[in-house]
Amino acid sequence: MARKVKMRIWRGDSKSGDFKDVTVEANEGEVVLDVIHRVQATQISDLAVRWNCKAGKCGSCSMEINGKPRLACMTRMNMYGEDETITVTPLRAFPVIKDLVTDVSFNYKKAMEVPAFEGPEDLKPGEYRMQQVDVERSQEFRKCIECFLCQDTCHVIRDHEENKKSFAGPRFFIRIAELDMHPLDRLRNRKKKAQEEHGLGMCNITKCCTEVCPEHIKITDNAIIPMKERVVDVKYDPVRWLGSKIRKREGIE
Amino acid sequence: MATGVFSSTRAAIKERTLRTDRWWLQPAITVAVLVSFIIYATFRAFENKYYFTEPLISPFYSPCLSAACVEGAAHFGTPFSALSLFGFAISPALLILIFPLGFRLTCYYYRKAYYRSFWMSPPACAVAEPHKKYTGETRAPLILQNGHRWFFYFGLIFNIILTYDAIIAFKNPEGEWGHMSVGTLVLLLNATMLWLYSASCHTCRHTIGGRLRNFSKHPLRYKMWTWVSALNERHPVYAWISLIVVALTDFYVRLVASGTITNYYFF
Numbered sequence: 202m203a204r205k206v207k208m209r210i211w212r213g214d215s216k217s218g219d220f221k222d223v224t225v226e227a228n229e230g231e232v233v234l235d236v237i238h239r240v241q242a243t244q245i246s247d248l249a250v251r252w253n254c255k256a257g258k259c260g261s262c263s264m265e266i267n268g269k270p271r272l273a274c275m276t277r278m279n280m281y282g283e284d285e286t287i288t289v290t291p292l293r294a295f296p297v298i299k300d301l302v303t304d305v306s307f308n309y310k311k312a313m314e315v316p317a318f319e320g321p322e323d324l325k326p327g328e329y330r331m332q333q334v335d336v337e338r339s340q341e342f343r344k345c346i347e348c349f350l351c352q353d354t355c356h357v358i359r360d361h362e363e364n365k366k367s368f369a370g371p372r373f374f375i376r377i378a379e380l381d382m383h384p385l386d387r388l389r390n391r392k393k394k395a396q397e398e399h400g401l402g403m404c405n406i407t408k409c410c411t412e413v414c415p416e417h418i419k420i421t422d423n424a425i426i427p428m429k430e431r432v433v434d435v436k437y438d439p440v441r442w443l444g445s446k447i448r449k450r451e452g453i454e
Numbered sequence: 455m456a457t458g459v460f461s462s463t464r465a466a467i468k469e470r471t472l473r474t475d476r477w478w479l480q481p482a483i484t485v486a487v488l489v490s491f492i493i494y495a496t497f498r499a500f501e502n503k504y505y506f507t508e509p510l511i512s513p514f515y516s517p518c519l520s521a522a523c524v525e526g527a528a529h530f531g532t533p534f535s536a537l538s539l540f541g542f543a544i545s546p547a548l549l550i551l552i553f554p555l556g557f558r559l560t561c562y563y564y565r566k567a568y569y570r571s572f573w574m575s576p577p578a579c580a581v582a583e584p585h586k587k588y589t590g591e592t593r594a595p596l597i598l599q600n601g602h603r604w605f606f607y608f609g610l611i612f613n614i615i616l617t618y619d620a621i622i623a624f625k626n627p628e629g630e631w632g633h634m635s636v637g638t639l640v641l642l643l644n645a646t647m648l649w650l651y652s653a654s655c656h657t658c659r660h661t662i663g664g665r666l667r668n669f670s671k672h673p674l675r676y677k678m679w680t681w682v683s684a685l686n687e688r689h690p691v692y693a694w695i696s697l698i699v700v701a702l703t704d705f706y707v708r709l710v711a712s713g714t715i716t717n718y719y720f721f
Contacts, residue, residue, distance in 0.1 A: 211465055211467065213465065213466060215463050215464075217466055218465055218467075219466075265472065265580065267472060267473060267474045267475075268471050268472030268473030268474065268581075269473060269580055270579075270580055285474075288472050290467060290472065291465045293459045293467065293580075294464075295464070296463035297463070297464060297465040303465075332670040334669045334670050334676065335667075335668050335669055335670050353580075354579050356575065356576040356582075356583055356588070357588060357590060359458060359459060359580075359582075360459065360576065360582055360583045360585075360588065361458055361587070361588045362457045362458060362461045363457065364588065382667065384667055384668050384670075400590075400592075402590055402591050402597070403588070403589065403591070403592055404590060405565065405591055406562055406566050406569075407566050407569050407570050407576060407579075408566050409580070412579050422656070422687075426562050426660075427656075427659075427660060427664050429600070430603075430656065430657060430660035431660075431665060432600075433600045433602075433603060434665060436600075437600040438603065
């Protein structure tokens with residue numbers, strides 16, 4: 202059944218902007234992105250919004266709805282009360298381009314800083330063999346759709362622009378964890394690099410990244426904390442360091 | 455110069471957050487519970503009495519290692535003489551509390567809880583924090599959080615001692631085995647919750663198998679890792695329950711030791 206909903210949509214660019222109040226129809230079963238499209242079709246034809254799959258798999262329609270980083274295509278309108286005004290803004294951790302569209306190129310730069318997978322020298326791609334039990338931890342992190350909601354909500358960069366230089370962010374910590382846990386990756390200094398170059402130590406594990414992940418990846422418990430423990434193994438645990446020198450132990454390198 | 459969500463290139467929005475839910479509730483509850491615990495634990499650590507009555511000993515005072523311990527409380531000898539500072543006797547609890555305190559202070563879950571609620575870094579997700587600068591756990595003193603595993607190892611020793619305390623609570627006040635009281639159940643519950651809290655710890659998960667690259671080469675450790683992983687999902691729950699239970703256990707022992715109530719024996 203159709204109903205009228207009130208929305209406050211942020212409009213502007215990197216120089217200025219403000220909220221625009223609209224009242225728009227919403228039908229049963231619709232999501233916020235559907236209603237934004239209706240606003241675009243009937244009231245604000247030049248409203249900028251980035252979207253693609255409408256199925257929660259492309260990670261394009263990331264925005265903040267009532268202050269929470271969310272995918273607009275996965276946020277149902279019936280989550281909100283009949284009289285509630287729904288506020289929609291662009292991601293607040295990244296430079297705004299126009300209206301609901303932000304410049305997320307920071308993430309692409311950080312992606313390039315993570316060394317790629319290096320397989321065994323004596324095997325060609327296609328010849329890799331590994332057991333499921335050894336790769337399933339890494340596979341959880343492959344569910345990432347790169348919506349960058351975790352990057353957006355992470356206070357290390359959201360609240361401190363200056364930290365962007367030295368902090369890769371949760372999306373890339375799961376990438377580093379994925380590779381460090383990979384049974385065939387032979388690059389052995391990922392732990393130290395995570396701490397010294399990607400800013401793992403800046404994370405204070407307040408778990409907002411996990412809270413906003415639309416793929417329900419346990420970013421903090423399964424990637425960041427295990428990486429922090431692996432960093433302790435190589436940097437802050439003298440007993441383990443000594444043990445690794447006396448007897449080569451798996452995982453300590 | 456404005457930074458964070460107020461940086462010049464970001465969407466010009468003056469509110470620190472646009473969240474409409476009660477995001478402040480969880481940090482407020484955390485502060486209330488932790489402050490209550492800190493006040494109670496501090497009072498009890500300095501009170502220096504009502505911590506032992508045969509066969510029950512308070513977890514705040516176990517192991518009691520000082521010559522100042524009341525008679526019968528020092529199950530593991532008295533390596534420390536009775537200490538005093540400026541004429542005040544130092545409570546035996548002060549000699550040992552650094553270990554359980556350090557374990558909880560460096561715990562990955564409690565870090566989240568107090569960074570959010572006490573330090574407001576951030577107070578809640580997508581709520582701008584009040585601090586101008588942020589360096590996380592990269593420098594002193596917070597870099598010491600990396601020592602969590604040492605407190606975990608010491609915590610295991612304490613768990614063994616508190617389990618021993620629960621076992622000897624199967625004695626009656628005359629020292630005869632084969633009896634059980636409400637105090638026995640209280641000490642057993644306390645030891646169980648502390649074991650669950652330790653076993654579900656992230657460091658435990660890492661030590662038991664998380665650090666491995668090839669689970670297939672270590673089937674037993676992998677199996678144990680899956681068990682610890684299952685417990686680890688409930689680590690926050692165990693953190694809170696064990697904290698409250700340890701305080702209630704001490705409170706029960708205090709009530710019995712001070713003569714306020716009688717420790718009821720089932721048999």
